[in-house]
Amino acid sequence: MATKEKTEAQYEKAVAEILDLFSKKAEDYGTAWRILRTSSVTDQIYIKARRIRAVQQAGENKVGEGLRPEFIGIANYSAMALVQITKGAVSSPDMEADEAIEIVRDQFSKAQKLMIKKNHDYREAWRSLRISSIADLILQKLLRIKQIEDGQKENLAPEEMHTLHLDMINCAIFALILIDEGRDEMK
Numbered sequence: 048m049a050t051k052e053k054t055e056a057q058y059e060k061a062v063a064e065i066l067d068l069f070s071k072k073a074e075d076y077g078t079a080w081r082i083l084r085t086s087s088v089t090d091q092i093y094i095k096a097r098r099i100r101a102v103q104q105a106g107e108n109k110v111g112e113g114l115r116p117e118f119i120g121i122a123n124y125s126a127m128a129l130v131q132i133t134k135g136a137v138s139s140p141d142m143e144a145d146e147a148i149e150i151v152r153d154q155f156s157k158a159q160k161l162m163i164k165k166n167h168d169y170r171e172a173w174r175s176l177r178i179s180s181i182a183d184l185i186l187q188k189l190l191r192i193k194q195i196e197d198g199q200k201e202n203l204a205p206e207e208m209h210t211l212h213l214d215m216i217n218c219a220i221f222a223l224i225l226i227d228e229g230r231d232e233m234k
Contacts, residue, residue, distance in 0.1 A: 050171055054224075058162065061223045062155045065122045069151055073144035080127050081147075084136045085208075086196045088128040092215065093189050095120045099182045114178070115226055121185060122219040125212045126154040132208055158216040165217075173221045178230060181222045185215050 080088075095117045102108045130150050142150075166173075173181075188211045195208060225231075 051166070054166060054171065055159075055163070057224045057227070058159060058220055061122075061220045061227075062159070064223075065119050065220075066148070066152060066155065068119055069123050069126075070144070070148050073147050077144060078140040078142050078147045081131075081134075081137050081140050081142065083127075083131060085128055085131045086193075088124055088131055089189065089192050089196060092121050092124045092128070092185075093193070095124070096182060096185045096189055100179075100186060103179045103182060114231070115223065118219040118222045118226075122155075122216045122223075123151070125215040125219070126151045126158075129154045129157075129209060129212050132212070154213075155216065158213045158220075161210070161213045162217045162220075174225075176221070176225075178222050178225055181218050181225075185218050188215050188218075 083091075099114050099117050102114060108114075130147075176184075192208065192211050
């Protein structure tokens with residue numbers, strides 16, 4: 048299988064796994080996340096990214112949960128952030144699980160379209176990255192988002208917030224693919 052087709056198949060497999068977890072949680076817990084302000088969602092992503100980096104730097108994992116669930120969480124929270132940016136936070140859940148699943152699925156579709164465009168130009172460069180570098184890239188994007196949300200940096204391009212979240216989805220999925228290929232640095 049050519050690299051482009053392999054990447055797209057691996058990407059779709061990872062998205063299916065991520066959406067499966069999102070769907071299960073939406074069925075179990077509903078859409079309570081709709082009350083979160085975008086800055087709160089950013090903080091949730093930040094917690095997950097910081098844990099990944101802390102575990103990587105310490106070289107040990109005391110919680111016992113691998114890094115894979117954290118990358119899945121980053122992808123799901125980034126998709127939820129895109130929904131919140133578009134629709135805004137609400138005072139009480141305003142959609143059923145099925146609707147939320149479809150809206151989040153649409154965000155993953157947008158992320159995949161962006162990945163395909165960038166992957167064409169970068170020629171699969173992500174495959175040579177270390178998972179720790181991917182975690183650092185996610186943290187870098189989060190710090191930029193936090194600066195914008197906190198008013199420390201002017202957001203010159205309104206689409207920048209969307210692109211940063213789409214990029215974090217793609218980074219998390221790339222990390223999942225590399226872990227599936229045996230590149231987990233924690234082993």
